[in-house]
Amino acid sequence: MKYSLTAYDKAENELKRRREAVANEHEAHAQEIAQKLPEIAALSRTLTENNCDLLKNIVGQKGHGKDLINKIRMNNLNTQRAIKDLLKAGGYPEDYLDYHYNCPKCCDYGYRDGVKCQCFTELLKKYTIEELNENCSIKLHDFSEFRIDFYPDSDSSGMSPRDRMRTVYSNCREYADKFHTNSPSLFFFGRTGLGKTFLSACIANELTKKGFSVVFGSLLKLLRQIEDEHFGRAEGQTLDIIENADLVILDDLGSEFQTSFTDAVLYEIINERINLNKPTIISTNLTKNELNSKYNERIVSRLTGCFSPIMFMGSDIRHVKLKNNL
Numbered sequence: 560m561k562y563s564l565t566a567y568d569k570a571e572n573e574l575k576r577r578r579e580a581v582a583n584e585h586e587a588h589a590q591e592i593a594q595k596l597p598e599i600a601a602l603s604r605t606l607t608e609n610n611c612d613l614l615k616n617i618v619g620q621k622g623h624g625k626d627l628i629n630k631i632r633m634n635n636l637n638t639q640r641a642i643k644d645l646l647k648a649g650g651y652p653e654d655y656l657d658y659h660y661n662c663p664k665c666c667d668y669g670y671r672d673g674v675k676c677q678c679f680t681e682l683l684k685k686y687t688i689e690e691l692n693e694n695c696s697i698k699l700h701d702f703s704e705f706r707i708d709f710y711p712d713s714d715s716s717g718m719s720p721r722d723r724m725r726t727v728y729s730n731c732r733e734y735a736d737k738f739h740t741n742s743p744s745l746f747f748f749g750r751t752g753l754g755k756t757f758l759s760a761c762i763a764n765e766l767t768k769k770g771f772s773v774v775f776g777s778l779l780k781l782l783r784q785i786e787d788e789h790f791g792r793a794e795g796q797t798l799d800i801i802e803n804a805d806l807v808i809l810d811d812l813g814s815e816f817q818t819s820f821t822d823a824v825l826y827e828i829i830n831e832r833i834n835l836n837k838p839t840i841i842s843t844n845l846t847k848n849e850l851n852s853k854y855n856e857r858i859v860s861r862l863t864g865c866f867s868p869i870m871f872m873g874s875d876i877r878h879v880k881l882k883n884n885l
């Protein structure tokens with residue numbers, strides 16, 4: 560996956576911020592301990608002196624050889640142990656004076672042995688996707704904002720949209736709670752204004768907070784962006800990002816200006832993510848018949864065969880809100 564320059568800047572700044580936070584925390588702890596447990600400060604000085612001796616030996620100015628180095632090492636270990644014991648006795652955690660890096664593998668520098676550390680790659684991915692989401696933005700929502708009272712208790716066919724939507728809501732919550740990178744793909748369908756985009760936004764919000772990479776955009780905008788990049792009118796790697804994200808939510812299938820290019824891209828996205836065993840959520844206002852007549856059989860068979868269908872019911876929430884002055 561390629562990352563944008565802005566993503567590099569943001570990731571490097573974030574690593575710098577993390578290193579500074581760790582250094583500040585360490586400094587604050589050291590000052591606190593120097594006041595409250597002064598005997599530890601004395602031991603810390605011994606440790607520093609030991610290390611100076613060790614350094615002098617390594618550069619060969621004293622030349623006492625291996626035995627002395629081993630002796631100093633043992634001294635160091637004993638002093639470190641004594642410091643930890645004193646901290647514990649003083650009611651502090653043993654590691655109170657350690658540096659607590661977010662990523663102990665690279666000490667928050669982002670590189671290990673000249674190779675990008677996983678923490679750096681994760682940040683780059685996160686910021687690249689954030690940038691894409693900003694371009695194709697849909698407002699994020701929280702599950703707590705969901706209003707079951709917007710759905711009627713019964714309709715003309717004798718069904719209860721409210722009961723149905725209660726199930727849909729808990730299915731979406733459970734999906735977000737138990738999400739993993741091989742979760743199933745979902746297909747949200749139902750008329751316009753029933754909360755498909757809203758619940759997608761809740762899932763996107765919840766998973767982003769948990770640190771998953773989520774691309775969430777209207778299919779119309781995402782396809783337009785991919786088309787512009789493909790024909791050199793814009794820069795970016797939208798298709799690449801979409802194929803690599805942990806979850807992709809394509810909102811409002813059927814709203815795009817359909818061409819053979821958009822159909823080919825849509826199929827590639829759906830098919831590639833199925834092959835990679837990665838989940839996708841697609842929502843649409845189209846009926847089954849409209850879907851069949853609008854898209855070729857390859858796309859329809861992927862959607863019907865590899866996605867779990869979730870039906871939305873009720874009355875258009877925008878009308879309910881207008882009626883109730885909300």
Ligand SMILES: [Zn+2]
Binds near residue numbers: 664
């Ligand atoms: Zn790292």
